[in-house]
Amino acid sequence: GREVVEEMNRVGIMVDVSHISDNTFYQVMEISKAPAIASHSSCRYFTPNWERNMNDDMIRMLAEKGGVIQINFGSSFISQKSKDLWKKMVQGTSMVMEFLILKMMSQERQSMIQ
Known part of the structure; x- marks a missing residue:
């Protein structure tokens, strides 16, 4: 995984962190030298029990590292x-x-x- 992220950074490919595990997300944030994107995510706050979505800390960290999130408000995912x-x-x-x-x-x- 580390080598993939480093190679993506080297060739200019954005790392998409949508629907990865929390542990993998934090590893990507630590490894990547370039901002990441969450191309189709939702906020866990609005989607209880959907662990694939990002928690508040993850969203803050993504922003602090210059990344962006496209929030999906699919009605079937929201309480x-x-x-x-x-x-x-x-x-x-x-x-x-x-x-x-x-x-x-x-x-x-x-x-x-x-």
């Missing part, structure tokens, strides 16, 4: 409680985006007037 929370998060984000768009439009109008 009802998390779905309800997700709806609230989307509503809150939508309100913030609406506010920012209106603010930007207002600033644009101001600059056109001047």
Whole structure:
């Protein structure tokens, strides 16, 4: 495994850490000189008992090492409680985006007037 990660780094191939064991994830983070990607993962917080998904510590470490995660919100993987929370998060984000768009439009109008 170590040699594979090192060779991937050498030739410029991103290491994908989606659905690997926790132990393997931490080894990749230690070995890789380049940022890794979790191309199709979910958060364990939202998917109880799905060990293939990343825990909070893993997500933090991935970010600290410059990596990225694409979070999969497949409805069959998410508990009802998390779905309800997700709806609230989307509503809150939508309100913030609406506010920012209106603010930007207002600033644009101001600059056109001047």
